[in-house]
Amino acid sequence: MQVEIEKHPEWMIVRLGEPRVDAHNSDALKERFQKLLESGEKRLLVDLSQVRFIDSSGLGALLSGYKNANLHQGTLALAGLQPRVKEMFELTRLNRVFEVYSSVDEAIGKQS
Amino acid sequence: MSDIEVDILVPNQTRYLSLIGSIGEAIGRELDRYQGDREALAYHLNLVLTEALANAIRHAHCADVHKTVRVEIHVDPDCLCIKVHDQGQGFDLKALPEMPPDPCFEHGRGLFLIRCLMDEVEYQRGVDGNVLVMKKRLG
Numbered sequence: 001m002q003v004e005i006e007k008h009p010e011w012m013i014v015r016l017g018e019p020r021v022d023a024h025n026s027d028a029l030k031e032r033f034q035k036l037l038e039s040g041e042k043r044l045l046v047d048l049s050q051v052r053f054i055d056s057s058g059l060g061a062l063l064s065g066y067k068n069a070n071l072h073q074g075t076l077a078l079a080g081l082q083p084r085v086k087e088m089f090e091l092t093r094l095n096r097v098f099e100v101y102s103s104v105d106e107a108i109g110k111q112s
Numbered sequence: 113m114s115d116i117e118v119d120i121l122v123p124n125q126t127r128y129l130s131l132i133g134s135i136g137e138a139i140g141r142e143l144d145r146y147q148g149d150r151e152a153l154a155y156h157l158n159l160v161l162t163e164a165l166a167n168a169i170r171h172a173h174c175a176d177v178h179k180t181v182r183v184e185i186h187v188d189p190d191c192l193c194i195k196v197h198d199q200g201q202g203f204d205l206k207a208l209p210e211m212p213p214d215p216c217f218e219h220g221r222g223l224f225l226i227r228c229l230m231d232e233v234e235y236q237r238g239v240d241g242n243v244l245v246m247k248k249r250l251g
Contacts, residue, residue, distance in 0.1 A: 020130055020133075022126070022129050022130070022133075022162055022166070023126045023129060023162070023166035023169075023170065024126035024127055024129050024130070053133070053155070053158060053159075053162075055129075055159060055162045055163055055166065055222070055225075056163060056219075056220075056221035056222040056224075056225055057166065057222075059221060060218040060219055060221070061218075063215070063218050064218050067216070067218075084152070084155045088159075088225070091212070091225060091228050092212050092213075092221050092224070092225070093212050093215065094215060096215065097215045
């Protein structure tokens with residue numbers, strides 16, 4: 001799983017560099033969230049703008065990160081969902097769980 | 113477009129999900145007889161193939177790399193039918209709830225999504241193996 005991490009005053013931005021998040025790479029993503037949270041990061045913003053495909057395992061990895069962040073008194077938000085990816089969140093009603101921003105810029109703007 | 117018949121044996125490894133999903137997506141894009149949004153159909157076929165194959169690999173075949181999964185795709189004038197075969201213990205599809213899983217659960221959305229996106233879904237259990245049959249009407 002290609003991931004770029006960028007520190008911002010309000011968020012730790014996690015940019016996913018893969019076009020697909022599925023059962024093949026979702027465990028690696030879950031572990032990445034786990035490590036970031038264990039290292040003390042509390043506010044993760046996952047940039048999904050490069051992800052054009054997500055399956056139920058990918059949704060599960062993001063949900064795992066969200067629950068884990070809550071356990072660490074933190075949060076995990078999403079940004080930059082492409083329309084088909086957004087549809088998967090809507091079908092499963094997980095759009096009601098996550099804080100979702102149209103882009104990383106919007107998330108950063110909201111915090112400043 | 114004339115009828116399409118695809119019959120593939122896929123190694124039991126999740127690294128092939130993308131390949132098989134993309135075959136479904138490419139077929140979806142070519143279905144000019146489909147009256148709806150073809151780009152959406154293409155994505156949905158990628159998704160249902162990915163979900164069904166992942167279930168067979170991980171749950172039915174317990175990630176045993178020596179096994180294979182047979183995937184069939186058949187397109188006729190009115191219907192697209194996908195069959196994903198497994199040699200696992202099988203499960204009762206009718207016993208699974210049709211509502212989305214509780215937002216707290218990290219698993220269990222694959223078959224829910226397949227049911228949302230396809231017109232008919234059934235799981236046939238047999239002594240020589242099981243098959244998940246997913247159909248999409250094209251008319």
